[in-house]
Amino acid sequence: MIIFINGSINSGKSTISKLLSQKIEKPAVVEIDSLSEFIEWMPIEESVPINLENAVAVIRNFAKRNFNVIVPYPLSQKNYDYMTENLRGIDEKIFVFTLNPKLETILKNRGERKLNDWERKRIEYHYAKGINSPSFGNYLTIMQTLSREPLIYLCKKW
Known part of the structure; x- marks a missing residue:
């Protein structure tokens, strides 16, 4: 199973994922942002496509070994499309x-x-772009306050 935890900076993605x-x-938490540390000198607009490409390789590797992969990352429509297209063919359910x-x-x-x-400017950018309320995803969990309630919901699903 591959689970994307989508949301802006400071929304609780890493906490919920942990x-x-x-x-x-058999969990494997793939922090895509940590992949940018290899090329931290590069502007974010240039590093994101490389980070996503590397993330696909890491996710595929873990999925091939039957890990349950958890991916906390702010997904735009473009990045969601890239990830789902490049993860096509994996025999795992993908949840967002x-x-x-x-x-x-x-x-x-x-x-x-x-x-x-x-980070504050990036959060405002994410909200303006709609990362907090996308049209994609199998499941959409809305948190109006920061709490652990979605974790309870997610865990009850499995």
């Missing part, structure tokens, strides 16, 4: 869950995470 990984067998806290909630610092100006 918690979900504790509830399913989108986390959608209110904009005023997501722009606040939470716990130890302190947002910088670039």
Whole structure:
């Protein structure tokens, strides 16, 4: 099974992914953003396609070995189309869950995470682009506040 946890920066993707990984067998959490660390000198517009290409290879590798792959990442329509097209042929179900806290909630610092100006601008960009409310996905989980409730919902599905 391949599970995309979609949403903007600070929406809870990594937290939900880590918690979900504790509830399913053979989890592999693929943090696409960590792939950008190899080429952190490159502008984001140039690095995203490379990161997605590398992510497809990593996801395919884990899926081939029967891991349950969890992918926390903000998916635009273009990136969703790229991922689904390039994961075609994998004999695994693909699920997409989108986390959608209110904009005023997501722009606040939470716990130890302190947002910088670039992250706040990127969150506003994501919301303007509709990453928080896409038209794609098998399942859409809407969070109006940051909580663990979607995790409970996700875990009950399996």
